[in-house]
Amino acid sequence: MSDKTFVLDGKTIPYAEGQTIMQAAMTAGVYIPHLCYHPEFKPHGSCKLCTVKANGRQAASCTQLAQSGVVVESNTGELNDERRALLQMLFVEGNHFCPSCEQSGKCKLQATAYDLNMMSTHFDHFFPDRPVDASHSDYLLDFNRCILCSLCIRASRDVDGKNVFGLAGRGIKSHLIVNAASGQLADTDFTANDKAAQVCPVGVILKKRKGFAVPIGQRTYDLNPISAMPGVKQD
Amino acid sequence: MVSDTERHATYLDPILERHGFAATSLLQVLREAQEHFGYIHADAITYLTQKLKLPRVKIEGVATFYSFLYLQPRGEYRVLFSDNITDHMLGSAALMNQMCQQLWVEPGKVSEDGLVSISTTSCTGMCDQGPALLVNNIAINRLTPERIVNICELIRKRVPLSAWPAEFFAIADNIRRRDILLDSSFESGSALNALLARGSTETLQEIKLSKLRGRGGAGFSTGSKWEFCRAAHGTHHYVVCNADEGEPGTFKDRVLLTGYADQVFEGLTLCARIIGARKGFLYLRGEYRYLLDHLLVVLQQRRDKRLLGSSILGCADFDFDIEIHFGAGAYVCGEESALIESLEGKRGTPRNRPPFPVSNGYLDQPTVVNNVETFAASSLIALRGGAWYAAIGTATSSGTKLLSVSGDCERPGIYEYPFGVTVAQVLADCGARDTQAVQVSGASGVCVAAQEFTRRIAFEDIPTAGAFMVFDHSRDMFEVARNFVHFFAHESCGFCTPCRVGTRLLQNMMDKLARGNGSPYDFAEIEKLDQLLLSMSHCGLGHAACNPVKDTIAKFRPAYDKRLKHHEFEPAFDLDYALSQARQMTGRDDAGAHLGESK
Numbered sequence: 013m014s015d016k017t018f019v020l021d022g023k024t025i026p027y028a029e030g031q032t033i034m035q036a037a038m039t040a041g042v043y044i045p046h047l048c049y050h051p052e053f054k055p056h057g058s059c060k061l062c063t064v065k066a067n068g069r070q071a072a073s074c075t076q077l078a079q080s081g082v083v084v085e086s087n088t089g090e091l092n093d094e095r096r097a098l099l100q101m102l103f104v105e106g107n108h109f110c111p112s113c114e115q116s117g118k119c120k121l122q123a124t125a126y127d128l129n130m131m132s133t134h135f136d137h138f139f140p141d142r143p144v145d146a147s148h149s150d151y152l153l154d155f156n157r158c159i160l161c162s163l164c165i166r167a168s169r170d171v172d173g174k175n176v177f178g179l180a181g182r183g184i185k186s187h188l189i190v191n192a193a194s195g196q197l198a199d200t201d202f203t204a205n206d207k208a209a210q211v212c213p214v215g216v217i218l219k220k221r222k223g224f225a226v227p228i229g230q231r232t233y234d235l236n237p238i239s240a241m242p243g244v245k246q247d
Numbered sequence: 248m249v250s251d252t253e254r255h256a257t258y259l260d261p262i263l264e265r266h267g268f269a270a271t272s273l274l275q276v277l278r279e280a281q282e283h284f285g286y287i288h289a290d291a292i293t294y295l296t297q298k299l300k301l302p303r304v305k306i307e308g309v310a311t312f313y314s315f316l317y318l319q320p321r322g323e324y325r326v327l328f329s330d331n332i333t334d335h336m337l338g339s340a341a342l343m344n345q346m347c348q349q350l351w352v353e354p355g356k357v358s359e360d361g362l363v364s365i366s367t368t369s370c371t372g373m374c375d376q377g378p379a380l381l382v383n384n385i386a387i388n389r390l391t392p393e394r395i396v397n398i399c400e401l402i403r404k405r406v407p408l409s410a411w412p413a414e415f416f417a418i419a420d421n422i423r424r425r426d427i428l429l430d431s432s433f434e435s436g437s438a439l440n441a442l443l444a445r446g447s448t449e450t451l452q453e454i455k456l457s458k459l460r461g462r463g464g465a466g467f468s469t470g471s472k473w474e475f476c477r478a479a480h481g482t483h484h485y486v487v488c489n490a491d492e493g494e495p496g497t498f499k500d501r502v503l504l505t506g507y508a509d510q511v512f513e514g515l516t517l518c519a520r521i522i523g524a525r526k527g528f529l530y531l532r533g534e535y536r537y538l539l540d541h542l543l544v545v546l547q548q549r550r551d552k553r554l555l556g557s558s559i560l561g562c563a564d565f566d567f568d569i570e571i572h573f574g575a576g577a578y579v580c581g582e583e584s585a586l587i588e589s590l591e592g593k594r595g596t597p598r599n600r601p602p603f604p605v606s607n608g609y610l611d612q613p614t615v616v617n618n619v620e621t622f623a624a625s626s627l628i629a630l631r632g633g634a635w636y637a638a639i640g641t642a643t644s645s646g647t648k649l650l651s652v653s654g655d656c657e658r659p660g661i662y663e664y665p666f667g668v669t670v671a672q673v674l675a676d677c678g679a680r681d682t683q684a685v686q687v688s689g690a691s692g693v694c695v696a697a698q699e700f701t702r703r704i705a706f707e708d709i710p711t712a713g714a715f716m717v718f719d720h721s722r723d724m725f726e727v728a729r730n731f732v733h734f735f736a737h738e739s740c741g742f743c744t745p746c747r748v749g750t751r752l753l754q755n756m757m758d759k760l761a762r763g764n765g766s767p768y769d770f771a772e773i774e775k776l777d778q779l780l781l782s783m784s785h786c787g788l789g790h791a792a793c794n795p796v797k798d799t800i801a802k803f804r805p806a807y808d809k810r811l812k813h814h815e816f817e818p819a820f821d822l823d824y825a826l827s828q829a830r831q832m833t834g835r836d837d838a839g840a841h842l843g844e845s846k
Contacts, residue, residue, distance in 0.1 A: 057599045058742050060783045070782050075599040097779050101748035135752055136819045160741070178304025179594070180311040182577070184751045186741030191304045193289055 018082040020064075027078035034062055034074040037086075043239040044086050045095055045124055047102075047213055048161035049074040053170060056162050059102075061095050061124070092128055099125045103133045105184070106140065107156035108214075114223050115215030117231025121159060122214075123238035138184075145190070147198035150220055157214045158188050164217060168208035176202045188216070255291040258283045263298050270299050271610075273592030277310055278533070278575055285325065285383075286317040312594040312740075314368060314576030315384065315533050322357050322364035324402045329379040331370035331495045332730040333653045333716055339378035342390050343367070349399040363402050369578055369734055370495035371534045374653035374716070375421050375660045383408060384536045387415045416537065420502050421660025424676060426647045427639065428623060429663045433510045436554050438517055438629040443560060445629075447521045451477070454521075454625060456633025458645040462620035463489060463581070464688060464712030465787075466644075469621055475605040477522045479613035484524040486515050487609065487616045488569075489586055490531045493578035494689035495734060496714030499649040500619040502661050504531075504538055507623055508545040512569060514622025516554065517629050518615055519567040527569040528609075530586050533576055542571060578738035582786050583616040584608075585740065596742045597786040620649055620713070640666035644705040652677045654717035662715075664704065671700040673715060681719045684803070689714035690731035691791030694724070694798035724803035725810065729757045731795035739788060746789030749780050753793065759819050760810045766817040770800060770807070 017024050020037055027036035032055065037044050048059040057075040064073045065085040073086070085091065102121060110116050117123075145153040160179065165188075168176040176197075180189045192199035202208070209217055228234065236242040262279045266272035276295065281287050287310055296303050310316045328334070328343045343354065347365055352358040355366045373379035376388040385408060387398070394415070401411055422429055442450045455470030476484060488511065492500040503511055515527045531538065546569060549555040559565040572590055574580050580589045584598035587609050608614020617625075624646055628636045637645045644666035650673060653659045657678030664673070674682055685695045687704070688711035695702060695709065702708050718727060736750040753776055756769055777793035784790050800807055811817075823842045830840050 055599075057785070058744070060743050060745055060785070063783050072599070072785075077601075094779055094782055097775070098744050098783065101744055101752070104752075105748050136755065138751070159744075160747075175302035175304055178302070178308045180304075180308050181741065182312045182314075182594075183736065183739040183741040184747055186747060189304055189307060191302050193293060193303065 015080050018078055018080065018084055020084045021087050025078075025084075031078050032074055033064060033066065033071075033076050033078050033084055036078045037073065038241075041241070042086075043241050044073050045128065045239075046074060047120055047124065047159060048163065050163055050166075050211060050213075053163065053166040053211075056166070059098070059159070059161055061098055063091065063094070065091065096125075096128050096130050097134075099128065099130050100132075100134045102159045103130075104135045104137045106138075106158060107142065113157070113215050114218055115157075117226075117228055117234045119215055119233075120213035120238065121157075123233035126233070127237045127239045142187070145195075145197050146220075147196040148202065148220075149198070150204045151197065151202065151209060152218045152220055153188075153190070153197055154216055154218060155188060158216045159214055160186055160188070161213060163211040163213060164188070164208045167211045168202075168206060171207040174201055174206065174208070176200045176206065176208055251290045252294045252297075255288060255294045259291060259294055259298070263295075268298060269592075270301055271590070271592045273299060273301065273306065273309055274313070274575060274589060275572060275592070277306075277316055278573055281316060284320070285323060286320050289318070292318075308594055309592065312577065313533075313574070316575050320357060320361065322352075322362055323405070324363045325381075325383055326363060326365045326398075326402075327368035327371075327381045328365070329369075329371040329373060329377060329381075330367040330730075330734075331374060331377075332727050333374040333496060334370075334377045334379060335726075335730065336654065336718075336722065337378045339390070342378055342392065342395050345392060346395050346399060349396070350402065362405070368534075368576060369493065369738060370497075372492055372498040372501050372532070373418070374496050374498060374651065376419055377653075381534060384533060385416065386418060386534065386537055388418060418501075418505075418537070419660075420505060421658075422502065422506075423652070423658050423660040424662040424664065426663040426665060427627060428620075428647055428649070429507075429661070431510070431627060433507070433513075433626065433630075435509050435513070435549065435552060436560065438510075438513050438626040439520075439554060439560055441629050442517055442520060443562065450517065450629055451521050453633035454628055457628045457636035458633075458643075459621065459624055459628060459636065460644065460706060461618055462624070462648070462712070463618035464494070464691075464710065466706045466710055469617060469625065472605055472615055472617070473518060473521055476613045476615045479606040481606075481612040483526070483610070483612045484519075484522045485609040485612055485614040486518045486522065486524045486527040487583075487586065487590065487614060488515055488527070488529045488619055488622055489581065489583065489616050490529055490535070490619050491574050491578075491581040491586060492532055492535075492619070493574075493581045493738075494691065494712050494714055495731070496651060496653055496686065496689045496716040497712060498651045498653075499661055499713045501535055501538070503619050503623055503649070504535070504542065508542055509549070510623045510626045511619055512545065512549055512622075513554070514617075514625040515569060516559065516567055517625055518617070518622065520559075520565060522613070522615055524615075525566050525568075527567060528590055529569055529571045530574060530580070530590060531571055532574045536573065539571065546571075577740075578734075579740045579786070579788055582788065585786070586616060587614065594740070596740050597788075618712075641703075641705050641707070643707050648704060648711065649713055650704070650711070650715045651713045652715045652717065655679060655682070655719035655722070656717045666705045667703050669701055669703050670695055670709070673704070674700065674717065677717070679717045679719070681721075682717055683720045683722060684718045684724060684727075686716040686718070686727065686795075687711050687714065689716075690734050690795055691787065692794070694727075694795060694802060696802040723806055724799045725760070725806040728795040728799040729761055732757045732792070735788065735792040739792070743783070743785035743789065745780050745783040746785065746792065749776055749784075749789065750792050752776060753796065755819070757796065759817075760807065762821065762824060763810055763812055764817050764819070764821055765807070765811045767811065768817070773797075773800070
């Protein structure tokens with residue numbers, strides 16, 4: 013038996029040196045809920061949904077390196093309760109109206125909420141005022157749905173080499189901005205071919221003139237829950 | 248014809264040159280650039296993107312993170328009232344109201360003639376001589392209605408700050424009790440001479456022997472930190488002095504940097520020799536901008552005495568110098584990894600740890616970050632030995648601690664005690680009467696009730712970064728907690744979900760209680776939030792954000808109970824409260840403009 017293993021919810025998980033708990037779990041086909049993590053990008057560790065207990069101590073599994081012999085708890089009542097509360101926070105922080113959203117059924121926030129049995133948003137809604145940016149000819153930005161995962165920021169910076177997106181403000185006023193003095197996407201060098209155009213886990217970055225191509229009920233997470241990792245297997 | 252962007256080159260070029268066109272100086276450049284118009288002009292950002300080779304999103308991201316940087320015009324005179332609970336207890340709200348009325352301006356807005364803007368800011372570190380404010384980043388204390396009248400007059404007449412009466416800017420040290428640190432007649436260079444005589448390795452042993460622990464609050468062993476950093480591989484090593492003293496109620500680092508800067512800088516230099524650093528930083532909170540000239544003089548004196556610069560004290564291989572970096576209104580930058588991000592000219596977001604700064608700090612190089620007081624103490628230890636220091640205080644908390652005492656007492660100010668002093672002793676010494684509670688170590692610390700006054704200030708009992716705020720029985724402990732909750736919501740960096748949203752939810756709940764709409768259900772909700780913040784937050788800010796509420800609910804329950812409207816459930820939505828905006832817009836406040844029984 014290799015000593016490069018750890019235990020995740022009772023299951024022995026092998027890992028390679030330098031892998032995080034999340035990476036090793038994904039490789040082994042074990043799902044840990046997450047939103048700001050994406051296997052192609054440098055981990056960010058901000059949504060905190062992937063928090064696990066490693067030897068009894070909370071840690072974000074997307075940034076915590078796997079270590080030999082560590083006992084990791086993830087799929088527990090306590091952690092899932094807390095994850096549900098985090099999801100509820102993300103829902104009340106923005107304006108999420110799933111029934112009218114083009115991403116419904118493809119949205120990781122919605123899918124994770126279904127998967128963790130989130131039945132209501134629980135907290136009082138903040139109803140922030142977030143104007144839509146429809147300036148670009150091919151793409152629309154609906155900031156109402158932004159969960160500040162920074163995947164578009166990382167994709168544009170690290171893959172596209174462009175820095176189209178960035179984070180501004182502090183605290184609850186944190187928000188996504190685009191790289192133009194006008195503040196409008198049309199005045200950036202963003203194109204439909206950018207990696208950043210494809211990574212939004214929710215419904216902020218939307219292609220124009222293409223709506224409901226796949227009927228509701230037949231979309232990725234309508235067919236399989238996100239914990240079955242349908243999105244990951246395709247990647 | 249000069250283009251819009253080039254118009255900014257005239258004042259930006261000298262700033263950029265002074266900072267070597269380095270992207271790591273972005274925050275410093277923005278601070279200085281702002282002084283030209285009182286805000287950072289959009290075209291100035293365009294110019295900086297070219298000169299610093301940074302994308303606009305990056306510059307705007309930094310500029311919008313720090314409270315003291317503005318992308319929109321502010322008043323020619325930017326007035327910020329310190330919003331700490333101790334300022335409130337001294338009447339700051341009424342004084343701010345008076346100023347707003349006299350100058351015809353609404354809080355948070357700019358007057359129509361662009362002359363003045365008035366708002367609040369987190370604790371400015373003047374709690375022993377409040378109420379306090381900052382005008383164009385310069386501190387004015389001991390506000391009274393008369394002083395406000397005078398300030399309004401000066402603003403109206405557009406008198407430049409440099410011509411305002413000097414006594415407005417006088418800042419007292421208020422040192423009330425001295426022990427080994429404040430009593431030392433420290434001689435420049437004496438600790439460095441002791442270091443060179445004894446050797447670096449041996450001096451590190453003395454620091455370890457002294458059992459000195461970090462004075463910023465966390466209490467990590469200073470000797471171990473220096474040893475780890477010394478052993479860590481890197482092309483450069485760095486030493487950073489954390490003078491971001493942002494914890495509400497703390498002001499001891501201000502006093503140390505005023506009267507003991509030489510000893511602090513000597514501590515940094517010692518550390519540099521031990522870990523092999525050639526460059527150090529003093530990260531100074533923006534609120535202490537007025538200290539700059541004094542600190543630059545001290546640094547220059549040390550260079551003149553060959554205690555800084557190249558070949559220190561004639562040692563050919565001992566080169567070290569210290570640069571001063573300013574913060575710009577962000578409490579979270581007191582967290583060491585956020586401070587390092589800020590030093591690198593970025594948003595002050597705490598890093599994912601591990602790795603820790605001792606191995607991967609400034610520019611990813613091994614870095615020691617210590618508190619001002621820690622460096623001052625290390626100079627003493629180098630001079631007088633570790634065993635001497637370890638014999639003072641308690642077994643696990645060696646040495647002395649500076650307390651910043653404020654609130655309801657006769658003699659607020661700085662008190663230095665050996666660790667182990669009881670809360671009761673401090674209260675007796677500062678002339679506190681009829682004390683209901685003491686908030687030790689600021690908003691993130693512990694609220695101590697009367698039955699606990701025999702407890703001791705020490706890492707093993709009540710650890711503290713230094714704040715000691717006293718509340719007598721006339722004070723409403725609910726309002727104390729609510730003030731701290733607002734502080735955390737304002738200062739959350741927004742990086743992680745639980746702290747970004749949770750601190751705001753908590754603020755909303757406390758405001759709901761304050762409007763008299765609470766129910767026991769809210770207590771259960773607060774408890775759940777507390778657990779979540781503790782479990783899921785990215786850094787200590789989120790972990791501590793519920794402390795004040797948790798402590799005061801446990802110890803001062805009647806202050807909460809009297810705000811309960813019903814004893815089961817009460818919705819947050821309040822029809823009458825929802826109408827308040829409409830009332831403000833229409834200027835009505837008659838009975839017909841109200842609904843229901845609520846105020």
